[in-house]
Amino acid sequence: QVPNIRHKVAPRSQVLPALALRSALCPGAGWCGALAAMGILKDGLYTAVWSHLQSMPKCQTLLTALNHPISGSQSIRNTWNELKSNGRDEGIKKQTGLQSVLAERPDIFFFETTDRGHQLIGLTEGAQLLDPAQGVPERVPVPPESADDCPVATDDASALTAQLSALVSAQGTGGALASLAAGLSVLERPTKAARTAKGKGKAAPFAGPHGCAYGGTWNGYCFTDIVWTPELQQKKNEEKQKEMKLVRALYRAMDMHAGKSVTLSQLGSDFKVAELKKDPHFKNWRLLDILKEYENVFELLPSPGGMTVKLQPGAEAALPDAELAAEQVNEAELMLPERIDNPRGTKERIQALRIELLYALQRRGGRTAIQELGQEPRVQKVKHDLRQQRKLVDWIRVFPDNFKVLPEKTDGQMVVEIGSMDVSDQSMIDKAIARSEPERQGPSSKGTKSATGGSGGGSGGGS
Structure with missing residues (x-):
């Protein structure tokens, strides 16, 4: 495999022998050495990764993000699983990794390591210009340089190819490879631009x-x-x-x-x-x-x-x-109930508020002042959707098993902590709804009674 390194343009007299010898050593192929076994399953994986990277910023992402079990691409996971299961004829073994398979196509993908040690995968310049839906080509062409930068004549290259083929026959592959190494030594990695302070x-x-x-x-x-x-x-x-x-x-x-x-x-x-x-x-x-x-x-x-x-x-x-977070699973977070993203009806909204309060408390270590909970955006949204004039502490007291209001205070604020994360019992929600109905009707009904009583007293006094 030839690494995907972008080189400086070398003088014509040095580039022509190197390129021609490469063609002589690998007739009909774009890379030195025998190409890895190709097949339909590998092409399917390449297409899935290719399409996914084209949708990412700068056509690159973390290598671990490709087949991540939660946020990774479903298409990549499916094609990779299919290749691992049925790709024996395409050179896939049990210990074969995703990176090693993608590295077989350095004309499509390149890899680099960030300053934090994370592996990035991206698309080469040639791959960014092509549509993966058209199929995976045998080799992605390198974008052409300008005529001034690379003045290579076709007839000269053909002549040099023939000469170097004869050189391979005379001196053997080892001697020819030594000449190739000497020719490629002039191709240096470009100097990176100075990076500003992060x-x-x-x-x-x-x-x-x-x-x-x-x-x-x-x-x-x-x-x-x-x-x-x-x-x-x-x-x-x-x-x-x-x-x-x-x-x-x-x-x-x-x-x-x-x-x-x-x-x-x-x-x-x-x-x-x-x-x-x-x-x-x-x-x-x-x-x-x-x-x-x-x-x-x-x-x-x-x-x-x-x-x-x-x-x-x-x-x-x-x-x-x-990667570290995937290895260190927080058991307390696993016990949190599933969120209700779009609650409908009063009962479901109260249950959603109950769950969001648990998430907010867990985020703060399981214990905090009640005022802190009221600042959580998700808690604010669900409480606003309820359209009931209740304080947050009143909602917390609806669920005594889930939340414990402590007697001590922090900066004058009541402190609440998690009692239980079990939200299966919703009977207290029905009771809270039943109590809220008379409370909403209370002022109007009392006013009607007083008005009736006043009129009755007036008539009695008159008689």
Whole structure:
């Protein structure tokens, strides 16, 4: 396999022998070495992944997000399972992984590792220009360079191919490959563009040594130790953990709005986001910079009032701690009942409020002040849909098994904690609805009685 590396354009005298020798060594094929066994099942997988990547920002995503059991593409999961089950004739073994199969087509897919160690998969420039619905070609052509950059004449290339074929016959494949390596050595990887500082907002000089996480200062700016020490590695790991927690908190804050776009101020006011942003590590970080850094998770949209944020498709699988979260299952979260996204009728809305209160409490560690619960967007929405003039604490007291109102107070606010996550018993909802009917009719009925009594007394006095 030849790695998918974009090269600088070399002089014509050096490129022609290399390309011609490649053609001589692999007649009828676009890559050196024997191509892996191809087949209908592999082509189906390539088409599914190809189509999925074309719908993603920059035509790339996390490799683990492709066949994620929750947020991954159903088409990719189906074709991959079919290939694993019936792909023996196409070279598939039990230990064959998804990446190794996709790596057989470096003309379609490329892989790269982020600075956080996550594996990304994307489409090559040639694959981005083609429609996978037209079928998987034997080889995706490389987009042509301009005539000035690559002045290769067809007749010269044909002549060199014939000469190098004779060279292979005379010196053997080993000698020819050595010549190929010498020819390709001039093709260097392009220099990467300088990357701006991640998430630091507006750069500002540090006042002194305490302004740097490690290293020292020079002319008012930070510099890093030359020697990489265990203490430095530990510091970097701690910072990475903080960043992953903040991105996870931003994702959950977005999820609380049920897929709707929110403003930056709404996102920043979330209790968990605000709590993590107080860390000195994020002192100079702007929320906008953090969202831009994780563009596979968050989508920024311009609006008249500024910028709004939405979650990207498959955002959960693109989180920096997605693999870690999949391994560390929170048993308490698994016990949470299923949400009711579109409740109908009063009884179902009360049940939905009950469930959202459990989610809000679990998000805060199972215990918090009642006022905090009232700030949750999902709780606010369901409570508003009920259209009943009840305080939140009154709704909480409807479910004494699920919620316990504690006698102590925090900053003058009553504290509530989770008692049970079982919401199967809905008899108390029927009782609450039955009690609310007379309460709504109470003032009018009392007014009718007093009016009747007053008229009766007046007539009696007159007689």
